[in-house]
Amino acid sequence: MGQVPSATRALRVLRFLAAQPEPVPLERVTAAVGIPRSSAYHLLAAMVEEGFVVHLPDEQRYGVGVAAFEVGSGYARQEPLQRIARRPLATLVDRVGQSAHLAVLHGRDVLYVLEERAPGRPSLVTDVGVRLPAHLTASGRAILAQLPAAQVRALYPDRSAFVDRTGVGPGSPSALRSVLTETRQRGHAREDGEVTPGLASVAAAVLDHNGHPVAGVAVTFVATEGDADRLADAVTTTAATLGRRLSGR
Incomplete structure (x- = not known):
């Protein structure tokens, strides 16, 4: 030292x-x-x-x-992450024809800070400024999967830390660990009907120069219509691009 x-x-x-x-x-x-x-x-x-x-x-x-x-207030005023992400997110929407958004972790929630809607796609609950439980969203899972295990345990110490929206999704620390392990093995996060019935999402974490997850990029689509693997590839590429830009590379 x-x-x-x-x-x-x-x-x-x-x-x-x-x-x-x-x-x-x-x-x-x-x-x-x-x-x-x-x-x-x-x-x-x-x-x-x-x-x-x-x-x-x-x-x-x-x-x-x-x-x-x-x-910190200067960061909020300048919104560098949102400014860096705006064009890549629009490019992602043009590429896949689905709505996309950028979220950051705030306690046990994700806060949506940027969104690009695709024409003709279903309305979503992920407007800018909306908070949703991180353990139920693809964006949140992508971020949580990249955090140290001790930090995840501190956020979710027992069952009382978990909320439910649609009756599905992890409801205990062990169930969340399983979901995050699958996320790391797969290389991206998924959720299906856990935020809104009939809609699914795929997401990838944006990592800074220290490998710390600063945000999650996600695409949401009708569960019976989207090609999750193709969308995941596009989302992962966009997240990697944002990580390089954020790090000045």
């Missing part, structure tokens, strides 16, 4: 703090990021001075500062 640049350490600290439900003590930071206590103390002090971290002296804890919120 001694050869890791200070900027990389600072980003790792910020990412760790942003993932916590509340401010944490210094020891939690050093253990999570893997840097000595003295280095972490000086690094956090610098980040506090710049406003990216806030120090709560009475509790001896550190949390995310206002400057980090401003950075």
Whole structure:
């Protein structure tokens, strides 16, 4: 870790703090990021001075500062992922003749951030801004399948974490593990009637430069009419294209 640049350490600290439900003590930071206590103390002090971290002296804890919120707000304003994805998603729709959408994981839901409707196709519930249970959607499964197992377990610790829309779909952690294993083996995710009866979807994850899933690209079609394998090939190609563009490659 001694050869890791200070900027990389600072980003790792910020990412760790942003993932916590509340401010944490210094020891939690050093253990999570893997840097000595003295280095972490000086690094956090610098980040506090710049406003990216806030120090709560009475509790001896550190949390995310206002400057980090401003950075996040800038991302929301610029919408780089949506801007990068708009043309490839339109190309995908032209290629397969089915509606397509882009979703990101938000807790145990997926949030739809971009959609391209194909002419003459059925109306969908996946409008921009809509949230749906991640474990029931192809987009959500594509993303969940690429997450560390511990993170999936934290999201779905027991049966109470699962909701049902149409009476089908995984309803327990073990059932979800099976679905995600099949997704990884297949190379893409599928759902059939689990969101809307009669409609099916295929999806693939968009991976960033670290191999982390940042979004899912999906195509939805009438279950009895679409060629799932052909659509999956097109979706997987589009997701790979977005991953390369997002990483600047």
